[in-house]
Amino acid sequence: MLTMLKDGGVCSPKGFVASGMIAGIKTSGKPDMALLKSEKAARCFAVFTTNKVKAAPVLYDKSVLEHAHFASAVIVNSGNANACTGPQGYADSERTAVLVEQALGLAPKSALVCSTGVIGHLMPMDKVEAAIPVLVKNLHEGASEEFGTAILTTDRVLKSLAIEIETAKGTVRIGGCCKGSGMIHPNMATMLAFITTDIGMPIDFFAEFRANIDDSFNAITVDGDTSTNDTCILLANGMSGIHYSDLSISEQGEFRAALMTVMKELAKDIARDGEGSTKFIEIRVEKAESHKDALKMARFIGTSNLAKCAMFGEDPNWGRILSSAGSSGVNMIAEHTDLYFGDVQVLANGRPVDADKKKLESVVCQREYKVTLVLNIGEAAASAYTCDLSYDYVKINAEYTT
């Protein structure tokens, strides 16, 4: 049985503590440093940006995890991405990790570092060094929100949740939080996500985690178009006393579903929080030849500026949806294709149908709705999540300074 925990987050699973604070990196004076710690060294999986331009903390974390799949702590700062900062930037990430390890009495190479913010500025290491002892001193169990808040940049809301799973062996929890709000081309609008669980996790679970990324965080991004800092880290410390391999087959399925829910809900929260957005839209592609095809097409439509402007204008512009689908590079046959806004059909076999205008209007005026494209050439389906393109998106991004 799954239960969503009220005010849940990264500290909801057993053995995780965290803290957050104002270190003075952001000029706004908002919280900008956070620390997450597991009581025991945790199994650690991470997926990083595919951008050729990788920030220093990404390069550092990759080098740490190359040899061991364990970590005990993650230190995060917002306000400075530590990207395009050369060898000094790398040395700063490494030094930050070492200082955390020393302050917490951890083994070397057991702390990871994440950064998000402006590019091209060296980290203010005096502020970072001064903050670490405070972060360590303030570590506590009820810090999910504190941690989740200190990692935000242009985000409008905290994105945090946790799920509890009852198994025959006892209770297991999964918590998570993330930051990110730039939606369309999320370069520069870094996405950071942290997932914690107190289950014991086998090393071959990584494939499962990796696949989940595609249907959650990658479902809200353009394929291959990621920021210099994008990172998703999973920590599994086993402190529930239950190991994944101890669960029955159906309980394993339940755990996997719960993990997927945590990741997908966090991803959807990013789309909901899209810069300047007024609407959240699920683009669903059904009856495609493969899951990969369905996801590729859904993502492609989800990034069409013309489609997104039409959503902002509350215009059920099926022509833009269909044309975008056709140029996604995915196989389709226009004459077989059906299209729905909510449950109102607008296209049957590639031809417009005489839809009830009032019903259609009531769908596209909603804050959240679903567009479903049924290709009728296979059995696979997938969703992408997007937001509309508004005046405020332009305003926010025209005025944001490097």
Next chain:
Amino acid sequence: MLTMLKDGGVCSPKGFVASGMIAGIKTSGKPDMALLKSEKAARCFAVFTTNKVKAAPVLYDKSVLEHAHFASAVIVNSGNANACTGPQGYADSERTAVLVEQALGLAPKSALVCSTGVIGHLMPMDKVEAAIPVLVKNLHEGASEEFGTAILTTDRVLKSLAIEIETAKGTVRIGGCCKGSGMIHPNMATMLAFITTDIGMPIDFFAEFRANIDDSFNAITVDGDTSTNDTCILLANGMSGIHYSDLSISEQGEFRAALMTVMKELAKDIARDGEGSTKFIEIRVEKAESHKDALKMARFIGTSNLAKCAMFGEDPNWGRILSSAGSSGVNMIAEHTDLYFGDVQVLANGRPVDADKKKLESVVCQREYKVTLVLNIGEAAASAYTCDLSYDYVKINAEYTT
């Protein structure tokens, strides 16, 4: 020697006549039908949209040109795309071509049809049929502007030009016009382009024409993201009395350069006329491993919403340019990369340089400027052309109705 002809267009080369008129397809009452005719059957090359959803006229023209590479006339309408119109739409395109052939006394399969406008509505064939005799009657040599105006939709300006080339054998001319103004994801914002020349052209010149498309019209579009109707047609009627193969090697080079200029200038005019745009920017990628790589990266940056919003905001945001380059899928090494706004360097070896802020400001405040990314890993270069993303882009596309 090349000379740009004043008020030049599709009728500038010998033996081409045209006309344009108000047929009543557009509700705005603006000109919406046009006809182009060559005195002699012309060698005809065409490149069509790669969209899986192809409009009826595209399907019809492809079937005509599959067997013969000749055409004598092209009829164009704006206001209705004749896309997603099923078998009736195809029959309408075919009937339009046949009526033109009959009215002009041409052989079957010698007229082509192009349409642009809203999707999903059957063509008002009564209006088309009534217009054809008028278009035929009005054909004349001075109709470049008339033709170029009647093909426009959301375009703000006429896009038309012609070049004259002096050769040892005599004078050859190339003319052209196009429509298109949606820039970022040009689906729905159909691009139509017509190039005429009075040179005689060998059939194997097609490869040259196809390659030119990549560096002109495709340099302003997202790779593979095209509308249901995109079409570029080249007609070469040989009426200058000069055949391409008669030219000296250097004259052939001059002709090819002139053709490239016509195509590139028309393409740049589309970017300049981008919906709601206030700026025109050339994205130049140099010292890449291959021309294909350079073009792919330049195009990728040219479609980044974040970069385009920064251009609108007159913010020299090199972080967005570099991050977008890194996620383009093209090989690069951040630590080798230089970046310039105009001639002001902002990045050297992947690190920010202390650029003169006043100089930098004066570049990004210009109506037109160039951003140059130097990868320093090869010898190839290419440019893409883009415009900024403004409030008006959102306004135009939020309010445009299917």
